[in-house]
Amino acid sequence: MVERLHNSPWKWIPSLYIAEGIPYCAVNTLPVLFYCELGISIPEITAWTGLLSLPWMIRPFWSPFVDIFSTKRRWTLAMQMLMTVCMLAVAICLPTSFFFASTLSVFACMAFFSATHDIAADGFYMLALTEKQQADFVGIRSTFYKVATVLGQGGLTLLAGWLEIRGMHPAGAWSIVFYCLTAAFFAIWLWHTQALPKLDDDRPVGGSSPSEIIRNFGLTFVTFFKKRHIVAAVLFMLLFRLPEAMCGKMVAIFMKTPFEEGGLGLSLTEIGFANGTVGVIALLAGGVLGGIAIGKGGLRRWLWPMAASLALPCIVYCLLAIWPSADFSLICVAVGFEQFGYGFGLTALMMYMIYFARGESETSHYAFCIAFSMAGIMLPGMAAGWIFERIASFGFEGLSHGNVFESYFWFVMLCCLTTVIACIIAGPSIREISEKQN
Numbered sequence: 001m002v003e004r005l006h007n008s009p010w011k012w013i014p015s016l017y018i019a020e021g022i023p024y025c026a027v028n029t030l031p032v033l034f035y036c037e038l039g040i041s042i043p044e045i046t047a048w049t050g051l052l053s054l055p056w057m058i059r060p061f062w063s064p065f066v067d068i069f070s071t072k073r074r075w076t077l078a079m080q081m082l083m084t085v086c087m088l089a090v091a092i093c094l095p096t097s098f099f100f101a102s103t104l105s106v107f108a109c110m111a112f113f114s115a116t117h118d119i120a121a122d123g124f125y126m127l128a129l130t131e132k133q134q135a136d137f138v139g140i141r142s143t144f145y146k147v148a149t150v151l152g153q154g155g156l157t158l159l160a161g162w163l164e165i166r167g168m169h170p171a172g173a174w175s176i177v178f179y180c181l182t183a184a185f186f187a188i189w190l191w192h193t194q195a196l197p198k199l200d201d202d203r204p205v206g207g208s209s210p211s212e213i214i215r216n217f218g219l220t221f222v223t224f225f226k227k228r229h230i231v232a233a234v235l236f237m238l239l240f241r242l243p244e245a246m247c248g249k250m251v252a253i254f255m256k257t258p259f260e261e262g263g264l265g266l267s268l269t270e271i272g273f274a275n276g277t278v279g280v281i282a283l284l285a286g287g288v289l290g291g292i293a294i295g296k297g298g299l300r301r302w303l304w305p306m307a308a309s310l311a312l313p314c315i316v317y318c319l320l321a322i323w324p325s326a327d328f329s330l331i332c333v334a335v336g337f338e339q340f341g342y343g344f345g346l347t348a349l350m351m352y353m354i355y356f357a358r359g360e361s362e363t364s365h366y367a368f369c370i371a372f373s374m375a376g377i378m379l380p381g382m383a384a385g386w387i388f389e390r391i392a393s394f395g396f397e398g399l400s401h402g403n404v405f406e407s408y409f410w411f412v413m414l415c416c417l418t419t420v421i422a423c424i425i426a427g428p429s430i431r432e433i434s435e436k437q438n
Contacts (some may be wrong), residue, residue, distance in 0.1 A: 009129060009137055012195040014144040016076075016121050019188050021148025023083050023114035026181065027052050027107050029153050029276075030174075032252045033268065034160070037170040040100060046249050046385030050378050052107050055115040057374040060367040063119045064213045071202045072127060075120035079113045080189040086110035087185055091178035095171045127202050146284055154276030156181065161268025220364045227365070229429035233356050236426035237372040240349050242418040243311045244342055245380040246411070250388065251275070251317060254405050255331075262403040264324055264331060274332045282336040286343025293344075299351050300430055307423050310345025311416040313338040318413060321406035349373060352426065355433045387411065 028049065035045045066075055086106050093102040125141065126134060156177050163173035227233070255271050257263025266274070286309075293302050316334040353373065357366035391411065392404040 009133060009140075012192060012197075013125070013137055013141055015188055015191055015195070016125070017141045017144040018148040018151070019080055019185070019192075020114075020118050020121055021145040022152045022181070022185070023110060023117070024056070025149060025152025025156070026087070026178075027111045027114065029252075030156060030177075031103070031107060032249045033157060033256060033271065034094070034170060034174040035100070036253050036256045037174075037268075038099065041385070042250075042253055043385035043389050044100075045253065046388075047382045048104055049249060050382035050384075052104075052111050053374065053378050055108075055111040056118070057371050057378060059115040059119060060364065060371060061217070062116070063367075064217060066116065066119050066123070068204050068213065070204060072120045072124035073196050073198065073202055076117060076124055076196065077189065077192060079117035079120060080185065080192065082113045083110055083117065084182055084185045084189055086113065087178050087182040091175045091182060094175040094178065095169075099171065124196070124202065127199055128197055146280070150277060150280050152276075153280055154272045157272030157276050158269050161270070161272055164268060217364075220361045221368070223360055224365050224368050227356070227359070229356075229426075229432070232425045232429050233352075233369075234372055236352065236422045236429075237349070237369060238376040239418045239422035239425075240307070241310065241346070241373070241376050242380055243314050243412050243415045245377045246384050246387075246415050247314055247317065247338075247409075248377065248381045248384065250384050250408065251335075254317065254321070254409075257405070259324060262321065262405045264320065266328075266331070270328055270331075274328070274335045278332045279335045279339040282340040283343040286340040286345075287347060288343075290344040290347025294347055294351050299348060299355065299433065303348050303423055303430060306345040306348035307419050308345075309341040310348075311419040313341035314409065314412050314416070318406060318409040321403050321409055352430065352433075356429070 031049050031052070032045055035049070036042075066072075086109055089106045090103050090110075093099050093106065096102065125137075129137065159180070160170075160173045160177045163176055164170060168176075224230070252271065252275060253263070255264045255266045255275065256268075257265070259265035290302075290306060293306075316338050320331065320334055353366060353369035357363075357369050359365070388404065388408050391407050
């Protein structure tokens, strides 16, 4: 406990949550851009990069084992070093002829290490701080995770674009980005070896064997599926975000695809600013406003406005495909509008999951809810490229004479019906939740 008193949380919480956020962006966002630049097909990009988010989705299945083997501090430091090695491996593999298979394999390892790091780091945060400190620093950890998102989606993409503008081949430019990321992450690991406090109560949890953990996990899983309205809840979590899931990675590809092929033909620096900076900030602003709205009016009152806010703004990509504009500021406004709507609408899903998970085994049940909601993004996102190719093969070229992206984004608008269906299905459980809150 002495360490807890003498190590200010300000020494390690900001860097710890930057270390959570950057690998997530490095695995889930950046590969879409450089695979597109390096000539990988759209179906392969969406399928394989979508699969990379699987470890974050299923991490509840191995999180109990982090508790019984070694300390949270050692797990955190070990995963940071392994992620550093992975970043170095990506930098080395990118300029090679076998870059696709090799970098995908490394990213899969990095995803597993990052998901495990998140488990350990969040557990360490709760051990190292008192309940009052946890409440005081919850906004700080969230803020620095979001800073990492801006740095990852915006800053690193801007750096790659700046290198390409100066004549560097895309593979070389992205390789340098990952060398820089390796150096930065090694520095974070080195800092944490000194800054993370050594806690007396940070020790392996005794008294439970792996078989007992598996048995208890199974019982928790069973109790989750015995909850009232479970079928409606799972369908709501899977379907509510379908329009955004279908946009997801395709928006970055649409932005990068040359103008003559139906895309916006943006440079990496423009994508980094529009998608990785303006878009992320708008997303966060929408989330803050959504939280305020639900806090004052409740989930039942705001469900349908938030559903509309999440789904309908996707139409901006249809309009950009029909009337592609050379005005970069207009593209930024469109991206900001769509991401703000997504952030505002996403609040309804997050609050629904919090309410639905309450009761017995609340923490574990909330983790299951998160897993289902991530599946609702991952699985449709993996199929997005294949659907795009099918639309192209059937000759659906939209109003703009040959632009398959336009037809694809009209298909996304059709997916808005699933958001409506999800809200109707979940209606009885949301009414019940609202009555309990009142």
